Amino acid sequence: MTHSDITILVVDDDAVNLQILEDTLGDRYTIQTAVDGSQGLNYLESGGRADLILSDIVMPKMDGYEFCIHLKANPATRDIPVLFLSSLDSANDEEKGLTLGAEDFIHKPISPPVVMARVRNHLELSQARTRLSERNEELEMLVLERTRALILREQDVVKAQGATITAFCALAEARDNETGNHIRRTQYYVRTLAEHLSQLPRFRAELNDEAITLLFKSAPLHDIGKVAIPDAILNKPGKLTPEEWVIMRRHAEFGRNAIAQAEQEFGHSGIGFLHYAREIAYYHHEKWDGSGYPLGIAGEAIPLSARLMAAADVYDALISKRVYKPAFTHVQALATIMAGKGSHFDPDIADAVLACGDNFLSIARRFSDMQANDETLDNKA
Amino acid sequence: MIDWSTLTERFKGRTTFIRKLANTALDTHADSPDKLRRLVRDRDFEGLAFVAHSIKGLAGNLAATSTQELAATTEKAARDNDDHAYTHASLLADQIDMILGELGEFKRSNP
Numbered sequence: 001m002t003h004s005d006i007t008i009l010v011v012d013d014d015a016v017n018l019q020i021l022e023d024t025l026g027d028r029y030t031i032q033t034a035v036d037g038s039q040g041l042n043y044l045e046s047g048g049r050a051d052l053i054l055s056d057i058v059m060p061k062m063d064g065y066e067f068c069i070h071l072k073a074n075p076a077t078r079d080i081p082v083l084f085l086s087s088l089d090s091a092n093d094e095e096k097g098l099t100l101g102a103e104d105f106i107h108k109p110i111s112p113p114v115v116m117a118r119v120r121n122h123l124e125l126s127q128a129r130t131r132l133s134e135r136n137e138e139l140e141m142l143v144l145e146r147t148r149a150l151i152l153r154e155q156d157v158v159k160a161q162g163a164t165i166t167a168f169c170a171l172a173e174a175r176d177n178e179t180g181n182h183i184r185r186t187q188y189y190v191r192t193l194a195e196h197l198s199q200l201p202r203f204r205a206e207l208n209d210e211a212i213t214l215l216f217k218s219a220p221l222h223d224i225g226k227v228a229i230p231d232a233i234l235n236k237p238g239k240l241t242p243e244e245w246v247i248m249r250r251h252a253e254f255g256r257n258a259i260a261q262a263e264q265e266f267g268h269s270g271i272g273f274l275h276y277a278r279e280i281a282y283y284h285h286e287k288w289d290g291s292g293y294p295l296g297i298a299g300e301a302i303p304l305s306a307r308l309m310a311a312a313d314v315y316d317a318l319i320s321k322r323v324y325k326p327a328f329t330h331v332q333a334l335a336t337i338m339a340g341k342g343s344h345f346d347p348d349i350a351d352a353v354l355a356c357g358d359n360f361l362s363i364a365r366r367f368s369d370m371q372a373n374d375e376t377l378d379n380k381a
Numbered sequence: 382m383i384d385w386s387t388l389t390e391r392f393k394g395r396t397t398f399i400r401k402l403a404n405t406a407l408d409t410h411a412d413s414p415d416k417l418r419r420l421v422r423d424r425d426f427e428g429l430a431f432v433a434h435s436i437k438g439l440a441g442n443l444a445a446t447s448t449q450e451l452a453a454t455t456e457k458a459a460r461d462n463d464d465h466a467y468t469h470a471s472l473l474a475d476q477i478d479m480i481l482g483e484l485g486e487f488k489r490s491n492p
Contacts, residue, residue: 014435015409016402016442023398058434087438089453109441109449112391 006123007032009050011040011067012085013059017110021054021085024112025119036060037067044071050080052123054106054115057086057097065100072101079129081122085110161217161273164262169220171227182316184367187219189312192359196352197308203348206304211276215305218277222284222309225255237323252294255281276305284309289343299346307346311337311353314344319364330361382480385487387444400491402442403484410439411481414474421467421474429470430459436477443484448476 007030010021022031032048034040036059044050053071057064064084071077084097087108094105103122106115169183194215198207226234229251233244240248256278263274282294283306290298292310302310318333328336334357341350353360392398413436420428437452451473458466 014438015405016439019402019405020442023392058431087434087441108438109444 006030006051007049008119009034009040009043009048009053010055011035011037011053011059011064012056014056017056017085017108020110020112021115024110024115028116029119037062037064037070040067041070044077050077052119052126053080053082054085054119055082057084057088057093065096068097068100068102079126081126083118083122085115165217165220168224168258172221172224181367181369182320183220185316185363186222186309186312187216188363188367189315189360190219190308191216192356192363193308193311193349193352196356197348200348203304214273214276215308217273218280218305219309219312221255221259221277222280222313223251223255224258224277224281225251225253228254228258239324249285249293252282252285279303279305280309282306284313286310287344288346291343302346307349311345311349314340315353315360316364320369330357330364382445382448382476383483384444384446391444396491400488403487406439406443407481407484407488410436410477414477414481417470417474417477421470424467426459426462426466429466430456433459433470433473436473440480443480445476445480448473448480451476 006028008025009032010018010025011034012018012021013035018033022033025031032043032050034043037055038061040053040055041062055064055067064086068082068084071080071082078101081103082101083104083106084094084102085106085108086093086097088094089107097105103125104118106118172183191212194207194212197203198212229248233240233247236244259274259278259281263278280303283297283302286292286295286297286302286306287310288299288302288307290296292302315333315337318328318336319330321327334354337345337350337353341347345353388399389396392402413432416432417429417436420432433452433456437449437456440446440449440452451469455466455469455473457463458469
């Protein structure tokens with residue numbers, strides 16, 4: 001903005017004052033004049049422009065104080081700097097003017113250099129304030145845009161996670177005689193257990209809403225390592241030999257390695273979700289007393305995610321029919337889980353299976369493998 | 382009454398502008414002395430305070446320091462409802478007459 005684009009409204013009932021101020025400021029700025037506050041307000045309300053207002057205080061009709069009150073009460077004019085120019089001498093007059101919102105108080109008689117300097121300073125201050133305000137608006141817009149972009153990216157990551165699970169699961173199901181329903185059931189058992197245990201002080205911090213969602217997403221990958229097990233062992237219609245068990249047990253390691261590789265590809269964005277998936281795949285055959293595999297670790301050294309999956313996986317294996325064993329009833333399965341409390345399973349998790357028994361049964365029915373199995377559950381529950 | 386050297390210095394020796402100021406002051410304050418005397422007769426403190434305040438500003442702008450001080454004294458006395466305001470106002474009316482005379486003389490000397 002050039003100086004000539006800046007308009008100063010001078011409000012004074014004395015023609016000599018107006019003349020001096022026009023002479024002082026007229027070369028640099030456009031000057032508009034009014035003889036009292038009401039005329040000044042009329043000028044502004046009819047669309048007149050003012051980048052700064054110089055106003056006398058003692059004037060007929062509307063004095064400078066009342067004029068200032070009107071200006072500062074109106075959102076359209078409250079940001080215009082108001083400088084009182086008065087021969088009122090007392091400190092109270094000056095204090096009152098500043099309290100009403102005026103930016104400055106200049107004492108008469110008019111000193112042209114002082115008026116010029118004060119006007120210039122307040123115009124610069126006002127322009128800086130305007131620029132700052134505009135910059136703030138720009139920054140707020142920028143933050144909004146970035147936030148939107150982040151949300152979209154987050155949504156893409158979530159979609160990618162879903163696609164990863166779908167692809168992995170499709171692969172696992174294609175290789176294994178166990179149906180996709182085992183995957184669904186164990187996924188829901190894990191969530192049921194996690195939600196139940198999140199009420200206990202011991203698990204509250206670890207099992208927050210986000211963790212439970214990630215566990216639910218990760219659970220289907222618990223046996224992904226089985227894709228690396230030869231068909232002859234994986235689909236053997238009978239019990240495995242000790243040698244075959246050695247190979248079979250390696251599915252935990254294979255699963256861990258595959259997920260770790262995917263984790264590297266995802267970088268930071270996939271860490272939460274694949275971290276749980278990797279834990280579950282590798283540790284879900286560990287036992288509370290250290291007699292499990294692949295590492296034989298015990299107690300809380302086994303990640304919580306894997307301890308949850310261990311209980312869910314065993315419960316589901318028990319109620320499922322296999323070529324080498326009949327399906328257990330729900331009650332038998334619960335009894336077996338409780339028998340393993342403190343040896344196979346984390347004691348609190350075994351208790352949770354028992355406490356969530358009805359929910360487990362509902363899940364088992366909802367994702368039942370076959371009608372016959374459903375009847376077994378119903379008849380013997 | 383007017384300190385002409387201070388006034389000339391304040392407006393950087395621009396006689397033409399000072400002449401314009403003199404014209405404006407003569408136009409707008411020609412009736413100020415009579416107004417003051419009438420207000421004294423009417424015992425109107427409020428009116429006296431308003432006119433004295435206006436003359437204080439004019440005198441200040443014209444570098445008429447003693448008149449500016451007298452106007453300030455008059456204004457204060459009038460605001461305090463002090464009877465001395467009438468005496469001060471009468472003196473002030475006389476001084477304004479003199480200032481207007483000096484301004485007229487300046488106009489004639491600087492056509």
